[in-house]
Amino acid sequence: DYELFEEWGHLYPVPREDLINLHREHLLHLLEMGDTEKASQLLERIEDPGICLAISEQSLDQHLNLAASHFLADYLTAHFYANLTTARRNEIQALYMGSKVLLTLPELSRVNYFHLSSRPLLMLEQLLMNMKVDWVAVAVQTLHQLLAGQEIGFTVEDIDSLLSKYAEKALNFPFALKEKRS
Numbered sequence: 001d002y003e004l005f006e007e008w009g010h011l012y013p014v015p016r017e018d019l020i021n022l023h024r025e026h027l028l029h030l031l032e033m034g035d036t037e038k039a040s041q042l043l044e045r046i047e048d049p050g051i052c053l054a055i056s057e058q059s060l061d062q063h064l065n066l067a068a069s070h071f072l073a074d075y076l077t078a079h080f081y082a083n084l085t086t087a088r089r090n091e092i093q094a095l096y097m098g099s100k101v102l103l104t105l106p107e108l109s110r111v112n113y114f115h116l117s118s119r120p121l122l123m124l125e126q127l128l129m130n131m132k133v134d135w136v137a138v139a140v141q142t143l144h145q146l147l148a149g150q151e152i153g154f155t156v157e158d159i160d161s162l163l164s165k166y167a168e169k170a171l172n173f174p175f176a177l178k179e180k181r182s
Contacts, residue, residue, distance in 0.1 A: 070103070
């Protein structure tokens, strides 16, 4: 049905909003099916960059599954970086990094941290609080690689500060040692 409408759109004038809505629904359908190859082809077929940007941004705001969010954040960063406001750019890059960190976690545990995918520092803090030290090590390494030369609202120093804070808390003993009396 989507392809038929697309053909009709080439033959007859379709209002811009209807075109955006249809392509967005088609894109969401493809991403729900996990077909990022066809989703990418669909976005490439759209001739008007403004429509393509609107479709991609609206789809990203639908809070899709992890793979779809990662795909759309990557696509928007790669193709429309200059067209986005600084705040939106930071938001999309944070979502990209958060989804990248989520992909490093064991598959069964991802659902517990998915709600933090757009806030990688908070996800890192949650992992620290849950004593997932091995996962934190991989997440920190991933974030360090992704942050190289990027400016997205937090830095490597912010990560190091968070780690220092929790390392200090781990060494803080809430009781005093008592002296032994003979």
